[in-house]
Amino acid sequence: MNTLHDCRKAFSKALIELAEADPRIVAVVNDSVGSSNLKDFKQRFPDRLINVGIAEQNMVGIGAGLANGGLVPFVCGASCFLTGRALEQVKVDLGYSRSNVKLCGMSSGVAYGELGPTHHSIEDLAWTRAIANMTVVVPADPAETSAAMHAAAAYDGPVFLRLSRMPVPDVHPAGYEFQLGRGALLRGGTHLTLIANGVMVCRALEAAALLEEEGISAAVLNMATVRPIDRTAIVEAAAMGPIITIEEHTVYGGLGGAVAEVVVESHPVRMRMLGFPGEFAPTGSPEFLFEHFGLTPDNIRRAALKLVEECAGVTYATDPRG
Amino acid sequence: MQHASQSPADREVAVAAAARLARRIRRHSLQMVHSAGLGHPGGDMSSADILAALYSGVLRINPADPAAPGRDRFIMSKGHCSAALYSALAEAGYVPVERLSEYMKPLSMLNGHPDRNKVPGVEANTGPLGHGLPIAVGVAKAARISGGDWRTFVLTGDGELQEGSNWEAAMAASHFQLDNLTLIVDRNRLQQGDRTESTITLEPLAERWRAFGWAVREIDGNDPAALVSAFSQIPFETGKPSCVIANTRKGCGVSFMEDRAEWHHRVPTAVELAAALIELGEDSE
Known part of the structure; x- marks a missing residue:
């Protein structure tokens, strides 16, 4: 990028x-x-x-x-x-x-x-x-x-x-209009949705690009506002397919939890939550820790491939939005 | 307002008004706690005279316009003494006096601890101890930044001073030279479980506040005349925040409650309430 x-x-x-x-x-x-x-x-x-x-x-x-x-x-x-x-x-x-x-x-x-x-x-x-x-x-x-x-x-x-001090690229197109409480679909897709925020958004976009090379079409939804969360955008993503959340946070109660709360109530689909796995980190630089805990584009790619494969035989009932 | 140059006659009127209001606060508070079946009557009674002095002429407030930007602010850091606070606010005209009977009843705006979004005149949501003084420092600092001439008053308990956040705020207040800020410590020497000095020593309390850069006065905090007089002299020193150590008696006004730890949150029975109300007496006018 x-x-x-x-x-x-x-x-x-x-x-x-x-x-x-x-x-x-x-x-x-x-x-x-x-x-x-x-x-x-x-x-x-x-x-x-x-x-x-x-x-x-x-x-x-x-x-x-x-x-x-x-x-x-x-x-x-x-x-x-x-x-x-x-x-x-x-x-x-x-x-x-x-x-x-x-x-x-x-x-x-x-x-x-x-x-x-x-x-x-x-x-x-x-x-x-x-x-x-x-x-x-x-x-x-x-x-x-x-x-x-x-x-x-x-x-x-x-x-x-x-806020973060971690270096990040521009992930939004020129003219992007931020709204409190609204997710931003940065990339369309048809197989699954990657929902991320903060410094994980650029990694999700990179993962989506890698997945495209393997024939998997991953949408990327930037969920900057965690509360109040954009229920509509999450339900739309769930209606399309499985979801992977990626956050620079413990998987206990962060973005993944917030998304899952909406998914299980509104439109249950398979999810994976990538983040820190509920343990204190070992010594290392931020980039080292992202590698260590699998918060990299390549690991997101692998998680996506596995999830899509698992869901291959799964069909979802009706779209709750009618 | 007129306080800096109060005539002796004005002072007498103010003291009489404070004494009258204090009796009403005590009567309301005991009735409220009895009716609710819970509360903190000991502290309501020890702080009644302090609240009465503030709300009978010291605070420059207009209950008809509770959010007026230039109002004086009073922050009740010892939020568990909400019955006394609500009584003072009701008598001042923020809340209809009849509504005091809703204290802690289901869905009442008069929660066990005050909520500024529900009760006009409440400046801060308190209950957990050690929150009021930092907020008061912010309010006083805001006056400095925006050129406002409002004054900020905050009432803490004494046991509450065991919370470290107070001392963070104490350092900040003197560093910022907030002589528009007045702290009143309700020094009743009892906390929930025991005497303060048997729990964690607070003395030498005045010396501690002086060491933190505050101008300190120690007074009888159950004497309306002493309170009115002290409040008429703030700031005690230019460039320093003022601290009034108000030596009080928990349960003050009712002989069988005075200075007894169990009345921190004991509820008077109907018989005890009747006896207390007789002791407190009715308004003479």
């Missing part, structure tokens, strides 16, 4: 754009000005960057208070600490309170690689999507990161943006 990007650049550029247009926009950080790529923001709006120090519970509470005071805070920190350390504040001060706070979970998934499981954030989707009133978004490339930031700012309520 094409050039690789660090989506944090699109994130910080979007935050500056938003702050220029709306004086209510502020950034809150936990000593993470550098890791959240907010040096330019700080220079531009020194009074609108609030550094609370290394104190995530306080940071999320302060975010709720800033929103009570009429501001629109983007609360930015490494996703592992922002969600895990402050989970009760996310539940009560943001979700239950319906506070207009945007959580930006930086370096999510296994982006911190060799730093190990303490710094991996592969449970954050399960945690945040279990909380009522939360909107949960996992952008896949710079354009979607920027669009998700603008959509989050325009939406009145708590949003968790799960």
Whole structure:
């Protein structure tokens, strides 16, 4: 594919754009000005960057208070600490309170690689999507990161943006219009659907290209919004054939779980869930860990071939949509 | 408002109003807890005078416009004392007083812990301890950023200060020089299971707050005159957040409840309720 990007650049550029247009926009950080790529923001709006120090519970509470005071805070920190350390504040001060706070979970998934499981954030989707009133978004490339930031700012309520520092190519065509709660079909197909988000979308597209060479037509659905999930797009995919979900997250309660919840209720089909298999990762770089746990285009390809073969004799009854 | 330059006559009126409101809060709270069959009457009673002082003239609020951007904010961090909070809000005009009888009844907006999306005048959803002060720091900081002149008040329990999030917020408040923020600690010296000092020592509490950069006053938190006087003098020091350590008695106002740990969440029987209401007395006017 094409050039690789660090989506944090699109994130910080979007935050500056938003702050220029709306004086209510502020950034809150936990000593993470550098890791959240907010040096330019700080220079531009020194009074609108609030550094609370290394104190995530306080940071999320302060975010709720800033929103009570009429501001629109983007609360930015490494996703592992922002969600895990402050989970009760996310539940009560943001979700239950319906506070207009945007959580930006930086370096999510296994982006911190060799730093190990303490710094991996592969449970954050399960945690945040279990909380009522939360909107949960996992952008896949710079354009979607920027669009998700603008959509989050325009939406009145708590949003968790799960961002990455892993290099990714552009996966969306020019003119792509992001909508909260809507999946984006990036590639049509007739045999099965690959549903992915975040840094796994480009890998799903690569897998689909590999499958095409073997005569398998795989659709690729980018499911950036995990809550509320796009039920219509999932039911359409299920009506067509089996589904593989691919996520940079544990398979317990993440994207795969969210998709499966819709599939089993609305249109049961065979599924495979690719992700981290419910164990803490060994030492290794992100790319090493993706290889180790099979989150590569080639392994997606193999999983797809196997699933299509298993489903060869299976026929599905009626399309629930009539 | 007028507080900085209150005349002695104004002060007397404010103190009398606070004392009257405190009695009503206590009467409502005990009736609510009795009717609901659960609640936290000990803490409702210890904080009644603090709430009464705030809601009888200190807070610059308009119950007809509960979301007015420039309003003073009061955050009840000890959300389990919701009966006292709802009573104060009802007497202030946010909620019809008749609706207090719905406390904790099925589908009531008056949940055991307050919900700002259901009850006008509630600023923050609290219940888990250690949430109110960080939120209050954010509210006070928002005033600084947006140029608002509202003041932020937050009431915590004392046992609640065992939660570490309070101390994260304490550091931030003094670092940000939030002299538009006032913390009141309901220092009743009892927590759910035991005395605070037998559980995890809080003393020297005033010294601890001073060490964290706060301006501290210790007062009798069940004395409306002391409360009104303290609130008329905030900020205690320019550039520092203010901390009022309100020394209170759990169950204050009812002899058989005072300073007894079991009234943290014991429910008065009909006989106990009747005896308590007699002790508290009716409004004289």
